[in-house]
Amino acid sequence: MLIKRVHARQVLDSRGNPTVWAEVLTQKGAFSAMVPSGASTGKHEALELRDKDSAFGGNGVQKAVSNVNNQISKAVSGKDFSSQKELDDALIKLDGTKNKSNLGANAMLGISMSYTRALAAEKGIAVYDLVAQIAGQKRPLLPIPQLNVLNGGKHAGKENDIQEHMLMPMNFSSFSDALQAGAETYHVLKKMLKKKFGSQATLLGDEGGFVPPMENVEDRLELMLLACEEAGYGKKISIALDCASSEFFENGKYSIGAKSFSAGELSDFYAGLVEKFGIVSIEDGMAEDDWQGWKELNSKLGKKIQLVGDDLLVTNVERMKTAIEEKACNSLLLKVNQIGTVSESIDAALLAKRSNWSTVVSHRSGETEDAFIADLVVGLGCGQSKFGAPARSERVAKYNRLLQIEPQLARESVFSARILRG
Numbered sequence: 001m002l003i004k005r006v007h008a009r010q011v012l013d014s015r016g017n018p019t020v021w022a023e024v025l026t027q028k029g030a031f032s033a034m035v036p037s038g039a040s041t042g043k044h045e046a047l048e049l050r051d052k053d054s055a056f057g058g059n060g061v062q063k064a065v066s067n068v069n070n071q072i073s074k075a076v077s078g079k080d081f082s083s084q085k086e087l088d089d090a091l092i093k094l095d096g097t098k099n100k101s102n103l104g105a106n107a108m109l110g111i112s113m114s115y116t117r118a119l120a121a122e123k124g125i126a127v128y129d130l131v132a133q134i135a136g137q138k139r140p141l142l143p144i145p146q147l148n149v150l151n152g153g154k155h156a157g158k159e160n161d162i163q164e165h166m167l168m169p170m171n172f173s174s175f176s177d178a179l180q181a182g183a184e185t186y187h188v189l190k191k192m193l194k195k196k197f198g199s200q201a202t203l204l205g206d207e208g209g210f211v212p213p214m215e216n217v218e219d220r221l222e223l224m225l226l227a228c229e230e231a232g233y234g235k236k237i238s239i240a241l242d243c244a245s246s247e248f249f250e251n252g253k254y255s256i257g258a259k260s261f262s263a264g265e266l267s268d269f270y271a272g273l274v275e276k277f278g279i280v281s282i283e284d285g286m287a288e289d290d291w292q293g294w295k296e297l298n299s300k301l302g303k304k305i306q307l308v309g310d311d312l313l314v315t316n317v318e319r320m321k322t323a324i325e326e327k328a329c330n331s332l333l334l335k336v337n338q339i340g341t342v343s344e345s346i347d348a349a350l351l352a353k354r355s356n357w358s359t360v361v362s363h364r365s366g367e368t369e370d371a372f373i374a375d376l377v378v379g380l381g382c383g384q385s386k387f388g389a390p391a392r393s394e395r396v397a398k399y400n401r402l403l404q405i406e407p408q409l410a411r412e413s414v415f416s417a418r419i420l421r422g
């Protein structure tokens with residue numbers, strides 16, 4: 001497909017920080033995408049280029065925008081690329097660094113995602129169908145959503161805290177039923193919090209979950225289970241956590257609230273939570289470079305629940321290969337901006353699949369109204385999404401896209417539980 005021209009602009013994300021909007025123009029029209037941005041970022045992620053000058057407290061992305069408008073534009077405008085991979089490989093070669101620090105992963109991803117949309121239009125198919133073709137996935141699937149209803153840690157201005165407490169509506173026969181159960185439970189939880197603590201407790205964190213004055217993780221989980229009961233769903237909804245533990249790891253110790261844990265003690269703590277609250281998935285239970293801690297955790301809980309690597313893996317096949325060899329976890333958190341191109345994101349999902357791991361396609365805490373990852377999760381057919389609370393438009397844009405896709409899929413390919421249980 002011939003790219004006529006590309007360009008980019010600086011726009012704002014859900015936190016009011018600048019991010020990259022990019023556009024690819026072809027014979028079929030103009031196709032654009034916006035790039036998300038994390039707060040609890042892993043240190044091994046591809047580089048997000050920020051201006052570090054006086055504008056927006058140093059968070060401007062004009063350098064990345066300029067890289068699209070100059071270097072990338074020169075390399076791809078007027079050129080014919082036969083596939084997503086050919087375009088992405090050209091971007092990777094042009095950047096020439098391991099962590100995309102030359103062009104910036106934000107510049108590259110904006111063009112990579114826009115190209116996916118342009119190519120789908122060229123072929124006259126939906127973006128999720130194109131992703132399925134590239135991934136060799138015969139059955140596009142709607143995901144089971146992980147809905148982040150209680151926000152903590154960096155997303156709520158807190159320290160030494162579990163970051164995400166999520167509802168997983170597992171036992172439903174369609175995505176829309178699962179989402180409805182999650183949204184209803186979210187509202188029941190809101191009422192319970194208001195009754196218990198007053199309206200202040202229902203203010204929202206970065207991902208749309210509530211931030212109540214509840215310091216104890218067990219109290220939070222207890223309340224979530226009560227909300228599930230009261231909403232009438234009981235055991236049809238399970239609980240997942242993203243501990244984002246790199247944020248509370250220092251000098252070999254993990255601190256949650258006033259408590260300090262060794263990796264072994266933290267594994268025991270998690271095992272207790274799994275037992276008591278029926279948790280089915282824990283993300284970043286250990287810190288990004290604590291391989292020993294991950295191995296201990298995986299040998300303790302990996303047969304029983306899903307252990308998701310986010311900061312550990314950073315959607316990077318090289319880090320995944322180490323994790324597979326070391327038996328460090330059993331699931332990939334896939335974030336497109338951690339690696340910077342669509343092709344490499346799909347490669348990570350394919351490696352997860354070959355390794356008998358599950359994959360959870362994820363948003364970032366800084367998002368936009370772009371719903372690309374909704375098509376991505378369906379096309380990959382990996383069965384799980386993590387797009388935040390069922391509230392705030394930058395989160396809901398993804399859920400609403402999934403609701404639009406649902407009737408387009410064959411009945412038998414609509415929904416499938418893919419929690420890894422060893």
Ligand code: PEP
Pocket residue numbers: 037038039040041042242244310362363364365366
């Ligand atoms: C996460 O840690 O999984 C997450 C979505 O947060 P952030 O985007 O801040 O890394």
Ligand code: MG
Pocket residue numbers: 242244283284310311333
């Ligand atoms: Mg995470």
